[in-house]
Amino acid sequence: MRLTSLLHPYIIYFLDLLFPHLCLGCGAEGEFFCAECARTLTYVPPSCVVCRTLTVEGKRKKWGRTCTPCRKKSAISRFFSPLRYEDARVRKILHMLKYLRMREGAFTAAQFLSFSFSRFKISFPEEALLLPIPLAKSRERTRGFNQSACIAEEFMRISRSALTLRPDILLRVRATRSQVGLSQDARKANMKGAFQITKEDLVRGKIAILLDDVKTTGATLEEAAKTLRAAGAREVWAITVAH
Numbered sequence: 001m002r003l004t005s006l007l008h009p010y011i012i013y014f015l016d017l018l019f020p021h022l023c024l025g026c027g028a029e030g031e032f033f034c035a036e037c038a039r040t041l042t043y044v045p046p047s048c049v050v051c052r053t054l055t056v057e058g059k060r061k062k063w064g065r066t067c068t069p070c071r072k073k074s075a076i077s078r079f080f081s082p083l084r085y086e087d088a089r090v091r092k093i094l095h096m097l098k099y100l101r102m103r104e105g106a107f108t109a110a111q112f113l114s115f116s117f118s119r120f121k122i123s124f125p126e127e128a129l130l131l132p133i134p135l136a137k138s139r140e141r142t143r144g145f146n147q148s149a150c151i152a153e154e155f156m157r158i159s160r161s162a163l164t165l166r167p168d169i170l171l172r173v174r175a176t177r178s179q180v181g182l183s184q185d186a187r188k189a190n191m192k193g194a195f196q197i198t199k200e201d202l203v204r205g206k207i208a209i210l211l212d213d214v215k216t217t218g219a220t221l222e223e224a225a226k227t228l229r230a231a232g233a234r235e236v237w238a239i240t241v242a243h
């Protein structure tokens with residue numbers, strides 16, 4: 001058994017004793033992230049994944065649509081990422097989730113998504129697949145879990161979404177070195193061939209929606225989208241909690 005999975009309940013137990021549900025935003029006692037703080041966060045409307053032009057749903061307009069001039073540069077058709085990573089409160093939640101394995105972090109992130117979807121009138125076609133961005137097996141073993149899969153699970157639990165969650169379709173087949181400090185081109189090269197599709201027949205003709213915690217340059221999302229398109233996905237959309 002892994003050490004991290006052995007420690008996990010105890011870490012949570014002691015954290016609860018030491019920090020009895022203090023809001024990560026303001027420190028108020030009671031909740032992991034209070035409603036007041038959730039209200040004061042900046043929520044960014046859907047935008048083109050390449051040039052960031054805002055694309056709100058309207059008459060004959062589709063939310064988050066990649067605009068025509070940008071289509072050559074991206075395999076992603078629609079994009080949405082409601083929160084700013086530069087907000088320290090958002091960073092805290094995502095760090096908490098990633099490094100302390102706190103289920104509350106995934107729950108809060110899923111709540112942000114769910115809230116933002118209704119705020120910007122974002123809906124999904126029923127037959128679409130929700131695919132969390134996978135970690136390399138070795139990374140998942142060390143960390144003990146995949147934060148994107150946790151967010152996806154929590155989202156499905158609280159939202160009653162008709163999406164089909166399939167964490168088993170998109171696999172990370174190659175461990176990539178850290179993207180930190182790499183240029184845009186080097187990041188792209190670093191990600192090349194990192195993903196593989198296990199069940200191409202399930203992907204063919206479908207809309208696949210990628211889910212990740214944070215988008216930085218987008219090299220990971222683009223590579224995953226390219227892999228899915230090559231496997232026959234009709235469209236690939238991407239959603240991240242923050243950017």
Ligand SMILES: [Zn+2]
Nearest residue numbers: 023026034037
């Ligand atoms: Zn608060």
Ligand SMILES: [Zn+2]
Nearest residue numbers: 048051067070
């Ligand atoms: Zn654009």
